[in-house]
Amino acid sequence: MALLTQHGKERVIGPELRAVLGCEVSRVDGFDTDQLGTFTRDVPRAGTQLEAARRKATIGMELAGLPLGVASEGSFGSDPFTGMLAWNTEMVLWRDAGRDLEVVGVAQGTARFTHVTATDWAAVEAFAPRAGFPDHHLVVRPDGESGPHPRKGLGTWEQLREAFEDAKAESTGGQVFVENDLRAHAHPSRMENIRLATADLAARLASTCPRCTTPGFWVVDRVPGLLCELCGTATRQPVADVHGCLRCDHRDTRPRPGPARADPATCDYCNP
Structure with a gap:
């Protein structure tokens, strides 16, 4: 897999993918990724975080002459819960040009961003x-x-x-x-989130469709209805996950791992 990076991301992306998938990640240079945007605001990022990752993967594949590519893109802002904490979201995207497939792993958490x-x-x-x-x-x-x-x-x-x-x-x-400095090689907390996003990506790629074996067979929907621990009423908490294929229409509903009953705090009857 081609990986276009100049900030040392191969140190965490390569081992995670190799351990799960047995593949080799080939670091690609010859292109200044700062042209696609910088955290110091010298060059604004064009498009969304996902679009930037897709562009990096495509450029790396073209430079390396490989049909498979992987790329990482990060963003910083406020946490989605309180809006008070610095927050880092990392995406690691995998592209298969031959099958026109794309799978994305994600990790996020508090960040050094001050x-x-x-x-x-x-x-x-x-x-x-x-x-x-x-x-x-x-x-x-x-x-x-x-x-x-x-x-x-x-x-x-x-x-x-x-x-x-x-x-x-x-x-x-x-x-x-x-x-x-929010560049990956200068920011250990961010590098760890890139590793976690890569682990998420590897798990998704290792999950293949039972019908057509396409990788990326992952959660596309959730079934609500987990019963309240206190009153037994069905809540809006998920009781099952629906896995779906990126290529065919196969769907598979699987019981959701986790508590057998919902916290009463999430019950509309106990906590209206």
Whole structure:
């Protein structure tokens, strides 16, 4: 499988796919993936996260001359539950040009995704550990989040201090913007989510349709009706998963793993 990356993602994607599928992931270079978008906002990403992953996979396959490709794309924002936590969502997409198939693995969770605007070194010293530094690298630029000449991949205190002094000297008002470097090789938390998304992808690819053996036989719907633990009323919680094929119309309803009864907090009768 071709993997287009310049940020070390082969270190986690390759072993996960090899362990489950027995395949080899071939790292592809010769194309600057920053052209497709950067987390430092120098180049905005065109299209959705899924579209960006699809484009990376296609470019990698074309460069390598391989019919199979895999690509990773991440996004950062607020968590979908409270909107208060920094959140990272990773997609790892697999493409089969010969069969015109596409399967996507996903993982998500809290993230190191923070910033500070500082006028003195003491403020940066206090901020850096909160950002996970030095394991999680930092980016420094003059003025604000759109300031020019970002210094990326800062992973030592010496590098950070030097970049801060340079950016402050370059700034118009003495302010320096410091943020997490969100590239995979500079962000261990994100790299772990890429690994988990790859594990999800591998499980999906290993699940084949019982009728036509197409990979990616996975959950396409859920059947509600799990009985309440307290009153026995059917809730909206799923009692079964419906697996479906990407090629044929085969469907298979399977009991959902997990608790045999629903929490009364999810019951419309007990908790209207």
